[in-house]
Amino acid sequence: MSLLGRKFPAPVARPMAPFYISGLVILYGVNSFANALASTDEYKNDPRNPNLKTQGSNGH
Known part of the structure; x- marks a missing residue:
């Protein structure tokens, strides 16, 4: 038995690709x-x- 429950074969990355881009x-x-x-x-x-860009250094 998996800790995350049953795996469903649903595509996630391909339908969301336009939103990622x-x-x-x-x-x-x-x-x-x-x-x-x-x-x-x-x-x-x-x-x-x-x-x-600072000209002098303050020691840090």
Whole structure:
């Protein structure tokens, strides 16, 4: 007897493939948009910007 119960031969990955693909496309688009916004003049010098390179080191 299986711990998960009876196995049913229902396809899962093939019917859900369009949703997986569209999710990846949306994530790629959001990432590209966030990177574009982080490199604008308004946020280029913001200390919360992860792309900001600090000139001096504070020992950490």
